[in-house]
Amino acid sequence: MTNGSTTEFYANSIEEQKNVIKTVVETVDGRVPVIAGVSHSGTRETVKMAKYVEMVRADCALVVPPYYHTPTVEALYRHYKQVADSIKIGVMVYNNPAVSGVLIDPALTQRFSKIENIVALKDNSPNAGDYAWKAALIDENDMVLLCGLGEMHYVGSAAYGLKYKGFVTFIGNFAPSISYDVYEAANEGDFPRAMDALKKLLPINELVGRFMKARKSPSIIPSILRGNYMYMSIGKACMGLTGLHGGPLRLPMETLTDEEKDELRNVLKRMGII
Template sequence: MIQGSIVALVTPMKEDGAVDKDSLKKLVEFHIEQGTDSLVAVGTTGESATLDEEEHCDVIKAVVDFVAGRIPVIAGTGANSTTEAIELTARAKEVGADACLLVTPYYNKPTQEGLYLHFKAVAEAVDIPQILYNVPGRTACDMLPETIGRLARIGNIVGVKEATGDLQRVKQIRELTGDDFALYTGDDATSREFCLLGGNGSITVTGNVAPKLVHEMISAAINGDREIAEAIDKKLAALHKTLFIQSNPIPVKWAVAEMGLMAKGIRLPLTWLTEDCYDAVRDAMRQAGAI
């Protein structure tokens, strides 16, 4: 089971929007050095919505190659078309990803049965560990704990990223799935409590900026060390908030650029962080020791 601080990696871009492989390699080395437990390539934070299919698969391959087996790589391969999700997942397996993260189909609002059949179809088509991803705030689709429980019976569906921020779901999902099913939070602000309640890790945005602290905080929470986890999380609290001051990944890409790890590149319809937000994000970065 992949556990701990799993960073939803930004996709570095040049100012013209081209993917910057040199900076991507630099980021991978930075995270391994800082203790990040695993990386997600081309998730929401990695701008999956603005990369075309070839770029999407190319970035996954590049991350796998740069990591070179040192930590697990999870590939973002979700789509609102089942056939597209199957294709992306198959290609991620081909390039050596350790697992795939599949968001619930967005915009088309499938029923719970539709969600079950969608994820079942992908799991049956591609033999690779698969992690469900529930983020109704972005997809307008909430996968209920009962549906997750049904899907957990499929052998290669191994976990869920639950990004509702609803801590009551930790116990609900655990009771419906069992101890061998991984529960990850996708909500940085509640990640400490999620892991103290029995979660296995955080698929984190904040970890892009303060990877060492997030790793230490999540490790402490998984181990039940509340006092240590709370003390570390206090340093991260402002960052958890300000990295969502505008739509993700706008603030986090600005922060990573501010750290000198990549250029000021983002793709439309996303825009660069507006100047009125700079001080708030900088202050939060200072509190976390990122600058």
């Protein structure tokens, strides 16, 4: 998956986004499916990017609801329908209310699932009941359900009859073995083992919360529902500390301070990651 939130697509030019997608497709070279983000604040530009993603032979287009002005439910349906009708590859609906201001509820999800090439949902719902309702309502032959909020939410969503087939994680970029332990244990129904794996990640998650809390936010969204981009700052710093190329974040997001990087380095050492 590329050109999504952690890729900071919104801070990149259209040409940069296209270059990222093309590079990933060429590097993967058919070994695994490539899901590429095509999101924009308007339908027309979303369709343009979806057509580009299809042209370079990605397998699926990831689409977050249009941001800026909030569409009606019917306009949102028409947005996704138009994107899906414009291409022949799959479309993954991205329910990310923290960035779009829109919650795609179970009823709308079911409507989307009946559009032929809308094949999956990446679900960032903050509501545990939302996962349960979708798991009960959606025919898995129509739509694959994925948890977009990482390991902790996945363990909860996997408990709903294993209808959620996987999860998206920033941890996997620098500590994939821990992420896979969570995935494997939950899929085997071994939730005590899954919880043991989750506990290994608590020091990282604690830093995500604490580093964000140290920064004053102008958001009017209640803090319990607010997105926390600090996971990107920490994730990319972790990549750098483990010898990978995470790089700095672009404004308006913030890179960690030197003091925060030192604290993160000590946490990674205690976790045995470096």
